[in-house]
Amino acid sequence: MKKINKVNITNEELSIPELNKEDLLLFDKTDKPFLTLYLFIFILGIILTIISI
Amino acid sequence: MNIPIQIIILIVYFTLIIFLGILAMKKVKGSEDLLVAGRNLGMMYVSVSIAAEYMGGLGTIGTAEVAFNQGMGVIWYHIASACGLIFFGLGFAHYYRKYNVITVPEYLYFLYDIKTWKAASVLNVFAYWIFTIIQMTAMGSLVASVTGFDLRWSAFICGIGMTIYLLAAGMWSVAFTSVAFMITIGTGIPLAFWWVMNREIPLLVSSGGFSGFAGLANALTAAGLNAEHLLSPYSLGAMAIIGYFLGGVLGIPAAQATINFSFGARNWKVARLAPVLAAILVLPLSIWTGSMGLFARAADLTANPKLALGATLMHINPIIGGIGVAGIFAALVSTVAGILFGAASIMSKDVWQRWLHPGTDDKYLAKWTRLWILIIGVSSAFGAMSLPKILHQAYFVYSIRSALMIAVAFGLWWKAAHPNAAYWSMVVALVGGTMYQFNIPINFQSFFHLHIAVWCGLLSFITFIIISLFSKWTSQTASELPPAASK
Numbered sequence: 265m266k267k268i269n270k271v272n273i274t275n276e277e278l279s280i281p282e283l284n285k286e287d288l289l290l291f292d293k294t295d296k297p298f299l300t301l302y303l304f305i306f307i308l309g310i311i312l313t314i315i316s317i
Numbered sequence: 318m319n320i321p322i323q324i325i326i327l328i329v330y331f332t333l334i335i336f337l338g339i340l341a342m343k344k345v346k347g348s349e350d351l352l353v354a355g356r357n358l359g360m361m362y363v364s365v366s367i368a369a370e371y372m373g374g375l376g377t378i379g380t381a382e383v384a385f386n387q388g389m390g391v392i393w394y395h396i397a398s399a400c401g402l403i404f405f406g407l408g409f410a411h412y413y414r415k416y417n418v419i420t421v422p423e424y425l426y427f428l429y430d431i432k433t434w435k436a437a438s439v440l441n442v443f444a445y446w447i448f449t450i451i452q453m454t455a456m457g458s459l460v461a462s463v464t465g466f467d468l469r470w471s472a473f474i475c476g477i478g479m480t481i482y483l484l485a486a487g488m489w490s491v492a493f494t495s496v497a498f499m500i501t502i503g504t505g506i507p508l509a510f511w512w513v514m515n516r517e518i519p520l521l522v523s524s525g526g527f528s529g530f531a532g533l534a535n536a537l538t539a540a541g542l543n544a545e546h547l548l549s550p551y552s553l554g555a556m557a558i559i560g561y562f563l564g565g566v567l568g569i570p571a572a573q574a575t576i577n578f579s580f581g582a583r584n585w586k587v588a589r590l591a592p593v594l595a596a597i598l599v600l601p602l603s604i605w606t607g608s609m610g611l612f613a614r615a616a617d618l619t620a621n622p623k624l625a626l627g628a629t630l631m632h633i634n635p636i637i638g639g640i641g642v643a644g645i646f647a648a649l650v651s652t653v654a655g656i657l658f659g660a661a662s663i664m665s666k667d668v669w670q671r672w673l674h675p676g677t678d679d680k681y682l683a684k685w686t687r688l689w690i691l692i693i694g695v696s697s698a699f700g701a702m703s704l705p706k707i708l709h710q711a712y713f714v715y716s717i718r719s720a721l722m723i724a725v726a727f728g729l730w731w732k733a734a735h736p737n738a739a740y741w742s743m744v745v746a747l748v749g750g751t752m753y754q755f756n757i758p759i760n761f762q763s764f765f766h767l768h769i770a771v772w773c774g775l776l777s778f779i780t781f782i783i784i785s786l787f788s789k790w791t792s793q794t795a796s797e798l799p800p801a802a803s804k
Contacts, residue, residue: 289586290590291360292359294359294362295359295360295361298359298361298365299360299361301361301499301500302361302364302365302499302594302598305500305504305598306597308503308504308507309507309601313507313510313601313605315511315515316510316515317514
C-alpha cells in the first residue's frame with residue numbers, strides 16, 4: 265500500500281501538467297463564419313483586380 | 318436638401334458600427350476584458366482586426382496621395398507592410414503572447430530591466446499621442462472632403478466621437494467592429510477600383526475608349542504627364558522602396574497599436590498565425606488606392622493630392638462610392654481605435670499600475686484606462702485642430718517604433734544585449750530623432766539626406782551595439798533584472 269502511494273506521489277511530482285488541447289487550437293467554431301468572410305473578401309479582391317488590369 | 322447617397326451610406330454604416338459597439342459593452346467585466354478582450358480572441362477576429370488597423374489613413378488616403386504625385390511605385394508600401402506583419406507573426410508574436418503581456422514596454426521589462434521598461438513606456442506614449450492626433454486629422458480631412466464641412470471642426474468632432482466610442486466597450490468593440498470594417502474595406506475598395514478601371518476610364522475622352530491601365534496611360538499622356546513613369550512599379554526609386562521595407566520590417570514588430578490584437582489572442586498559436594493571415598489581406602490595397610489616386614489626376618478631379626481618393630469615390634457610382642467612402646472611414650476608425658487604445662493601455666497598465674501605483678486593483682484599473690482614453694482622446698481632438706502635416710509627422714512616429722523593435726530583437730536573439738544598451742538606444746533615438754525631425758539646432762536633414770526612420774534606426778542600432786559591448790555585468794545589474802530574464 266505504501267509503495268503504491270509512493271509511486272503515485274512520484275508520478276504526480278514528475279509529470280508535466282497536461283495541456284488542454286482546446287487551449288492550443290488554431291480555429292474553433294466561432295471562427296467559421298469569419299473564415300468564410302475572409303476567403304470571400306480575398307477571392308473577390310483577386311478576381312476584381314485581375315479583370316480590371 | 319439634396320444629400321449625396323455616399324453620405325447617407327456613411328451615416329447608416331456608422332450607426333451600425335455604434336450599435337455593434339453597444340453590443341460589445343456587455344462583454345466588458347474588468348481591465349483584461351477592456352484591454353485585451355479577456356485574451357479570448359479567435360484567429361479570424363485577430364486577423365481582421367490587425368488588417369483593419371493597418372489599412373488606416375496612411376494606407377488609403379496616404380497611398381492615393383503618393384500615387385497622385387509620384388505614381389504606382391506606392392504599391393511597395395503594402396508589400397513592405399505585409400512583410401513586416403509576417404516577420405512579426407513568425408518571429409515575435411508567440412514570445413509576446415507566451416509572457417501574457419499587454420504592452421510592448423511590459424515585455425521589455427521581462428527582456429531587460431525596470432529602467433528600460435519605463436523609458437519604453439514614456440517613448441511609446443509620446444509617439445502614439447502624436448499618432449492619434451495625425452490620424453484624427455486624416456479622419457477629419459476625409460469627412461471634410463465628403464461633406465464640405467470646415468476641416469478643423471471635422472477633425473475635432475471626429476476625435477471626440479472616436480473617444481466616446483472607445484470609452485463604451487474597449488477592445489471588444491474594436492474586435493466586433495473590425496469585422497464590419499473588413500467587410501466594407503474588403504468589398505468597397507476593390508469594387509470601386511473595378512468600377513473606375515472598367516467604367517470611368519473609358520468614359521474619359523482622352524483614354525481613347527480603352528479601359529484598365531491602357532486607358533489610364535492614354536489619359537495621363539493626354540494630360541501632359543509621363544504615363545510610363547507614373548505607371549511603373551519603380552516610379553518612387555530604390556531609396557523610397559528601401560525606406561518602406563525598413564519602416565515595415567523594423568516598425569511593425571514593436572508597434573503597440575498594430576500588435577495589440579495579438580496580445581488578446583486565445584493562445585500563442587493564434588497570435589503567431591493571425592498576423593500572417595492579416596498580411597494577405599493588406600497586400601493588394603495600394604494597387605487599388607494608388608490606381609484611384611492616379612485616376613483623380615488623369616481626370617483632373619482635384620488639385621489637392623490628399624483629396625484624391627475621396628474625390629474619386631464621390632465621382633463614381635454613388636452606391637459603390639458610398640461603400641468605398643464607408644470603407645475608408647472604417648479604416649480610419651479602426652486605426653484611431655488601435656492607436657488610442659495602445660497609448661491608453663501603456664498609460665494605465667505600465668505607467669499607472671506598475672510604475673506609480675503598484676497596488677491598484679483590477680476594477681480601479683479599468684476606470685483609469687477609461688480616464689486615459691478620455692484624456693488622450695480629447696487632447697488629441699484639440700491637437701487635430703492644429704492640422705499637422707500627416708505624413709511628415711507619421712514618419713517621426715515610425716522612427717520611434719524602429720528603436721523599440723531593435724531593443725526587442727536584440728533582447729530575444731543576442732545574449733550580450735545589456736539593459737543599459739536598451740535604455741540608452743531608446744533615449745538616443747528619441748532625442749536624436751526629435752533633433753533631426755525638427756532641425757534642432759541645425760538643419761541635419763540637408764547634411765545627411767537620410768529618411769527619419771533610417772536615421773533613428775541607425776542611431777539606436779549603433780548605440781545598442783557599442784554600449785552592450787562596453788557594459789559590464791555587475792551584481793547590481795543582476796539585481797535589477799526580473800527573475801524570468803536571467804541571462
